[in-house]
């Protein structure tokens with residue numbers, strides 16, 4: 593277990609709404625750490641529609657999902673938020689008044705005065721391929737993400753999939769693997785053409801294998817794989833396999849949010865509309881994860897919710913201080929925080 597990280601606020605979810613919350617909290621001198629299960633920031637904007645134009649961000653007639661994420665990152669830079677990506681929040685526990693403990697699946701522990709749940713439609717989780725008994729090998733020799741490349745050095749690796757993740761990891765891991773086999777159900781790839789060309793060149797040079805087919809069965813013991821059976825058009829082959837890496841995309845699941853003792857309604861968190869606080873004082877919910885009369889699942893709603901929420905969080909973080917409302921246009925103190933005064 594790592595050392596406990598102490599901060600004012602932990603934001604669960606680094607989607608657009610979690611990112612903008614850093615700005616609103618930062619203006620009020622409230623420090624935040626953000627945690628997201630994805631290995632990148634931006635939530636749905638970055639994962640589901642990075643290249644699509646969004647037309648209803650106030651004051652910005654057109655911006656892509658990727659562009660909005662970049663702009664938000666630029667906007668929150670003055671507040672130096674800490675990101676913990678590739679980690680899922682498993683537990684949120686109340687320790688006392690304005691005191692919470694947050695624990696991730698990588699055993700990172702945070703203690704904070706308030707928790708902001710900006711978990712959108714839930715956590716993005718990898719799609720499991722339909723291979724009988726695969727669960728027994730998960731996290732031991734079947735991996736849906738690569739956390740430490742070196743753990744895969746000198747191994748027989750089998751990567752499954754035809755998109756960018758499968759191709760990128762094929763190119764990254766091929767130099768360190770004992771032998772790498774890429775398995776895809778057809779000889780056409782959705783990934784970037786440049787990656788496809790590089791992969792085909794490695795196959796032509798005899799430096800890796802490409803099998804057109806599907807993983808039909810796994811062989812191993814105690815969670816450790818030894819071989820995979822690849823069913824092709826004509827025959828089924830058995831190949832050595834120490835680790836299997838399926839990249840079949842992501843799906844959104846509510847995940848552990850429902851276990852944190854917060855009142856839920858149809859997989860959403862009901863909140864008040866003055867501060868977007870949940871049934872547990874000190875835990876707030878903003879963005880797609882919350883519900884209240886008239887709620888619209890729009891990015892602009894989440895931005896508004898973050899602004900009001902920050903005002904209430906201020907009183908938890910600085911109970912003895914009075915909050916003075918200020919504009920960024922006219923307040924030198926806010927402009928100093930933004931580094932523009």
Ligand code: FAD
Pocket residue numbers: 604605606607608609610627628629630634635636637640641645646647648679680681682710711712713714715716846847848849878879880881889890891892894
């Ligand atoms: P999300 O973007 O869902 O981010 C939540 C993050 O929380 C995710 O990254 C998730 O991995 C993380 N998370 C969840 N649980 C955990 C956990 N336990 N531990 C760690 N991390 C966790 N909205 C508009 O306003 N205009 C549009 O034009 C528009 N177009 C859209 C087009 C498409 C195709 C889609 C799918 C949505 C569109 N939306 C649009 C909706 C918009 O994307 C959402 O309203 C917005 O992303 C919500 O932001 P959020 O930060 O609340 O949640």
